[in-house]
Amino acid sequence: MNLKQGIALMSSVLAFGLATEAGAVCTQTAASNADRALWNTHGCWQDFFLWQYQAYGLRSGDWSNRGWNDACNVNLEFPKHWNASYLLTYGMADNGAQSFHGTVDYRATAEARSSKFHDSLYHSITDRTDVFGTFTPRFWPWDTDRVETACPLYNPTVSNSNPGSRAGDYMHEGWHAYFDKYNFNNGNTGGHRPGPQGACTINGCDYFYFHGIGAYAFGAMWENNGTASRFHSPNQVQVEFLCDVADQSQWWIPLSVRQTAAADANGRAASRFINGPGYTCGSPRPW
Numbered sequence: 549m550n551l552k553q554g555i556a557l558m559s560s561v562l563a564f565g566l567a568t569e570a571g572a573v574c575t576q577t578a579a580s581n582a583d584r585a586l587w588n589t590h591g592c593w594q595d596f597f598l599w600q601y602q603a604y605g606l607r608s609g610d611w612s613n614r615g616w617n618d619a620c621n622v623n624l625e626f627p628k629h630w631n632a633s634y635l636l637t638y639g640m641a642d643n644g645a646q647s648f649h650g651t652v653d654y655r656a657t658a659e660a661r662s663s664k665f666h667d668s669l670y671h672s673i674t675d676r677t678d679v680f681g682t683f684t685p686r687f688w689p690w691d692t693d694r695v696e697t698a699c700p701l702y703n704p705t706v707s708n709s710n711p712g713s714r715a716g717d718y719m720h721e722g723w724h725a726y727f728d729k730y731n732f733n734n735g736n737t738g739g740h741r742p743g744p745q746g747a748c749t750i751n752g753c754d755y756f757y758f759h760g761i762g763a764y765a766f767g768a769m770w771e772n773n774g775t776a777s778r779f780h781s782p783n784q785v786q787v788e789f790l791c792d793v794a795d796q797s798q799w800w801i802p803l804s805v806r807q808t809a810a811a812d813a814n815g816r817a818a819s820r821f822i823n824g825p826g827y828t829c830g831s832p833r834p835w
């Protein structure tokens with residue numbers, strides 16, 4: 549039973565505010581170079597997107613004017629959403645000597661089904677332009693937790709509109725769901741700590757709980773011992789995933805996908821950790 553006494557809205561805030569714009573949908577006229585480069589590796593794989601919308605709990609009403617019936621048009625939001633899922637489902641190298649975590653961890657964090665990573669959730673979308681995404685815990689016990697991704701992950705003029713950053717937000721919001729499942733309080737500023745403080749330059753800060761490569765068996769990212777010695781924050785999971793995309797992805801993952809993932813990770817490393825900068829993509833592993 550997980551009946552909430554109130555609704556807490558957890559957001560991954562943008563480092564720099566964008567003007568709020570009215571509009572029913574995100575930009576639908578183009579896709580970023582990284583989205584198109586990854587797309588070209590699968591060429592619109594029907595079996596995959598028919599699996600993905602169920603695995604992520606997508607509801608047709610949320611996506612009806614966003615490519616639900618035009619799933620091979622990479623300019624639209626649903627195709628961009630499943631393109632990011634394709635990256636994290638098939639694109640990781642799962643190198644036990646180098647990867648922070650394995651596909652099994654990243655999938656369990658992102659996908660809808662209940663597990664040790666989080667209770668059941670579903671992915672929706674919002675036209676907000678002031679956040680990358682949000683996590684909203686269910687109110688009623690019979691309802692479902694909700695992950696929303698927002699236009700800055702879909703509008704190609706924003707640097708975060710790329711498959712790595714979008715999937716990285718699945719990690720971030722999924723980790724708010726993890727905190728909700730285990731009743732961890734990561735702070736009351738959108739599910740983070742107030743800032744700026746320490747090396748964190750924005751209002752919404754995390755700690756980076758360093759761990760060595762191999763400290764977590766693949767599938768064990770959910771584990772913690774209640775102390776900082778074995779724990780993850782949302783931005784940390786996101787940065788570790790993004791650096792695994794950048795440095796430990798399959799050989800066929802396009803350079804543009806890896807470079808945009810690294811840029812997102814390194815920007816977060818520099819701005820969102822109290823004990824930052826945290827890990828930087830490309831730095832030697834293990835250390």
Ligand SMILES: [Zn+2]
Pocket residue numbers: 648649759764769780785788
């Ligand atoms: Zn980790």
